[in-house]
Amino acid sequence: MDDARLAEELRLTIGQLVRAVRSTDTMPPGEAAVLGYLDRGGPMTAADIAHRRGVSHQSATKAVKELLAQGFVRTEAHPLDGRKLLLHLTAAGGDRLAEERDRRAESLGAAIDEVLDSGERETLAAALPLLARLTTRLRT
16 A cells, blocks of 8 residues: 555544544533643633634634533633633543543443454554654644
8 A cells, every 4th residue: 555545544544433432422522622622731712722723713712611601611811911811621620521531431442342352452552652653743
């Protein structure tokens, strides 16, 4: 298989895998994404989140409003620009995100257990560093 075909097959397969895993989610994708960004990146503004997600400021703000109402995020004045609000993940938001991540991992883990034999699991484990290297390269 040539590199272009391999790249396309990898893109399709990983995309299908991600969508299948996310099908177990119980939160709207935008809300889960906001919680994930705050968990990984620390406090940020709604504009920062919109930029990272590649969505409109309005879309990010809508998700943030829902999360505020549920107590999953809190706001404070931005230390460098008091006109902006800095969003923080709350303990409840961290717990809710952990539930979603656990549900995803359990679903994927069950599929791995049911479908792959021990040799295939080893092959999959050996591929993880390769996928991580590709991800790093694509982010730079």
